[in-house]
Amino acid sequence: MKLIIAIFQPHKLPEVKKCLDEVEVHKMTVSNALGAGEQRGDPESYRGVKHETNLLKKVRLEIAVNDNFVKPTVDAIIKGARTGNIGDGKIFILDLPEAIRIRTGETGSEAVG
């Protein structure tokens, strides 16, 4: 089992959801995130005073998958989120020792699936 964490541009979320849907990955958790990477800051101005916002708005997508779903999931996220520009984001894959479904008490692959 793996935990896939992807951080990418907020406006790409609808497309990522669509691509995941196409490979039959329907379960996910999404949250707002702020981050700084290669993209650097964004110039803003407030009442004439210029300032840089160095933490940019991103979304963070978390999906726990069984091993055979890792590749399709990652491919789908890349397909949906990639623009080719700096700031597209990153994907992290972590080993997941255990998963438990609260409602039934199922564990492991059963709980993830």
Next chain:
Amino acid sequence: MNNNRRRTSFALALSLGCLVAPLAVLAQSVPTAASVSASLPAVTHEADSTGANTGTSADVSVATPGRVSLLDLANQAGKNKVAINMTWTLLTGFLVMFMSAGFALVETGFTRAKNACHTIGMNLLIYPVAVIAFYALGFGLMFGGVGPLGTLGGYAGMDHEAGITLFGKTFGLFGTRGFCLSGSSYDVGLFTLFLFQLVFMDAAATIPTGAMAERWKFSSFFLYGWFVAAIIYPLYGNWVWGGGWLSTLGTNFHLGHGHVDFAGSSVVHMCGGVIALVGAWMIGPRLGKYDEDGSPNVIPGHNIPMAVLGTFVLAFGWFGFNPGSTLAGTDLRIAVIAVNTLLASASGAVASTLWMWLVRSDKPDPGMMCNGMLAGLVAITAPSAYVNAFSALLIGLIAGILVVEAAFFVERKLKVDDPVGAIAVHGCNGAWGCLALGLFADGSYGDGLNGVAGTVKGLFYGDGGQFAAEFIGVAVNFIFVGLASYVLFKMLDLTIGNRVDSDTEIKGLDVPEMGVEAYPGFDTWLTEFGMVPPVIKKRGAKHKR
């Protein structure tokens, strides 16, 4: 004792005043009439906690101290009448000015958080821009030939209407007096009219900012404001309210009283609605609004409570908009107008709610409740002075259904993306309001209006000519305002461009265009993008309508 004497002589003075008030003109032309006079009682000023003794003969301005003449009383009565009219017109004008706040709240509430500063920024800036443009040029074009100001003191300096003569009839096109309120325009009555008309123009100019929101370049909007306030709105306004050719359809061609629009269903609302339609059509839909097969997607506004509050502000301001359009607090028809306005707003909201709830959907949609109330108000604006209470209720009811159907038609058939429903509310119901006047005017008001003897009667009360005049006014509005705004937006598009680039639009217009976010520190971005369906089109691709 002193008080009693004061009351008696005040009552005497009052009855004398009533007798002579209509004879004021006579009194001026016959000097001997003024020689009838009485000595004024001495008045002591004591604290008057009940108010019963304040305002006496001592408050009448007299020519000879201590003596009051008939002419004095007549002058005072005339002054009081004009003062009531002027105070009424100014106060209702202030109410209409506050409608800008209503528009700002409605439009911003119906758009997304990432565009909130941009949308409300347009709503703010249209006001000052339009004030200056209307002052410099628009007011003169619109009212330069309106003639004597009947209720506001009779100033007659706005006396030149430029026009053309065809078939032996004169067609007034625009006025040529009163630019910059300078020279002979320095008159209190005229200044009152200026303020009142200016806030009406602002209402029209701010309507398109809602329909074109979330993608309109701020620079293009900024230039648009000057042209609409200085030229497009004043020209059509002149034809209806300034003595121009639509108002003389009655005297020239025996079509009722000409195109009658009491408070601006066509002049203000349809004008704004048609500009909104042309603008929103030319600028194209927001990214993600339509799939490639043309089916529309929902892009929810970010603050419905804000839109509801704005609707109430507008409904409140409408008590200035319609009853104020008598330009006279002494014209007691204002009570009928206010009640008609109230009834139509209520039936409009109830109708749109039920139509959504029972017919078109299965929920009483709050956004459509707002649009329904506003639709009822827009529709009753033209006929408010000429119809009875039941007709007002019916006009609002039809408006409430019409606004829902028009909104669906614009979105699904025309494929024009109007985030706030401005085209359905103001364009469609502005037209309906004028046609409703042509149907339901009951002949109880408007004697002698636009130089035609008799009262204003609609088709159902025996005057089909009035309906024809209303229809012509509506058709001319659609054609003239449509063409003029097409030319304006085309010029803006060819020079500076109307639409922001797609990166700016995706990110939200607030930071790239205005430099600031509306809600810094709030996590708004996920809800923004989590709600909308996938953006299927490639960025920068030409949008299919």
